Amino acid sequence: MAIFSPDICHEYILSNQKPLLAFDPDAEYDVWKKQVQEKFTELLGDTPEKVGLNITVEWEKESDTFVERRIIFDTEPMASVPCHLLLPKNGKKPYPVVICLQGHSTGMHISLGRAQYEGDENAIKAGDRDFALQIVREGYAALVLEQRGFGERKCNRDKFLWKQTTCEHPAMVALLMGRTILRERAWDVSRAIDMLETIPEIDKERIGLMGNSGGGTVTYYTACLDPRIKVAMPSCSVCSFESSIIMRRHCDCNYVPQMAKYMDMGEMACMIAPRPLVVVAGAKDEGFLLEGVQKVYRVIEQIYQKAGAPENCKLIIGAEGHRFYSKPSWEVFRKYFV
Numbered sequence: 001m002a003i004f005s006p007d008i009c010h011e012y013i014l015s016n017q018k019p020l021l022a023f024d025p026d027a028e029y030d031v032w033k034k035q036v037q038e039k040f041t042e043l044l045g046d047t048p049e050k051v052g053l054n055i056t057v058e059w060e061k062e063s064d065t066f067v068e069r070r071i072i073f074d075t076e077p078m079a080s081v082p083c084h085l086l087l088p089k090n091g092k093k094p095y096p097v098v099i100c101l102q103g104h105s106t107g108m109h110i111s112l113g114r115a116q117y118e119g120d121e122n123a124i125k126a127g128d129r130d131f132a133l134q135i136v137r138e139g140y141a142a143l144v145l146e147q148r149g150f151g152e153r154k155c156n157r158d159k160f161l162w163k164q165t166t167c168e169h170p171a172m173v174a175l176l177m178g179r180t181i182l183r184e185r186a187w188d189v190s191r192a193i194d195m196l197e198t199i200p201e202i203d204k205e206r207i208g209l210m211g212n213s214g215g216g217t218v219t220y221y222t223a224c225l226d227p228r229i230k231v232a233m234p235s236c237s238v239c240s241f242e243s244s245i246i247m248r249r250h251c252d253c254n255y256v257p258q259m260a261k262y263m264d265m266g267e268m269a270c271m272i273a274p275r276p277l278v279v280v281a282g283a284k285d286e287g288f289l290l291e292g293v294q295k296v297y298r299v300i301e302q303i304y305q306k307a308g309a310p311e312n313c314k315l316i317i318g319a320e321g322h323r324f325y326s327k328p329s330w331e332v333f334r335k336y337f338v
Contacts, residue, residue: 021262023299029306033270039262044183048076053195066136075191082152084144088136095141096206100131103213107151111144127323134326145192147185171253181253186222193228208337212236212324224271231336235280235324236288238265243292266299274309276336280329284321
């Protein structure tokens with residue numbers, strides 16, 4: 001590190017400044033939780049304007065194991081979301097449904113196990129990222145959602161940035177307007193739940209949410225905001241800020257102004273508890289260090305104890321790096337998703 005780097009100052013502040021709403025086991029839990037919820041909602045910025053869903057089913061196709069529908073719906077003015085709903089043939093109606101979110105990638109087709117660009121095949125096979133196919137094998141319906149800034153919703157103005165990632169520019173523009181792209185993405189997921197509630201084949205009382213990396217971050221933040229999510233399973237994303245987005249450069253879409261001043265990711269769990277939370281991490285993840293995951297998870301455990309549901313949180317540590325770990329994760333998830 002250069003001796004005059006601003007990182008030195010920032011790291012000093014971080015190590016000497018306790019978050020203003022840090023978890024205190026001796027504090028009045030309900031009062032503290034309300035404070036966290038109010039500040040969290042404030043920092044995420046303006047809430048988008050709700051409009052009619054205007055649902056369009058573009059097509060329906062049948063495969064050996066599921067029926068697939070291509071759906072488009074609206075979430076706010078001038079914002080439409082393409083998605084794919086997979087209804088399993090081995091399941092029982094009404095189907096429980098799991099919404100799945102990719103992280104920084106070429107798009108939602110990764111969740112469907114369909115390579116379209118160079119590198120997709122490795123991302124799918126080496127990282128267990130064909131989420132929708134895994135979900136269908138579990139007997140659940142799967143909703144594959146295209147997030148803002150990725151795939152079919154990419155920003156064409158990021159031509160000087162990462163080859164496969166086009167969310168940095170819209171993330172910065174959102175901040176200019178008093179919003180955050182994390183709030184916008186969480187909003188889209190909540191509107192997707194509104195859409196799912198109109199589909200008779202779906203069990204409205206059993207809605208799960210999962211994702212890896214950037215998709216895991218949105219999973220975690222959305223579960224904090226939307227109580228309709230029965231089980232949340234964020235992967236390679238829940239970690240102390242110090243050991244992740246402060247330690248090294250991450251995409252701009254991860255940063256919420258002032259968040260570290262008030263709380264770390266552990267404190268956020270109070271907005272999910274007592275609902276089940278499955279945190280997935282990689283032992284060798286260089287972007288979300290295991291020590292930071294474990295530090296945050298210790299806070300999560302204390303929060304779930306306070307919420308009267310210590311059995312409803314679980315940490316799964318895979319042996320490799322920044323990827324999903326399907327076998328151990330679904331084994332835990334299905335125990336909660338009943």
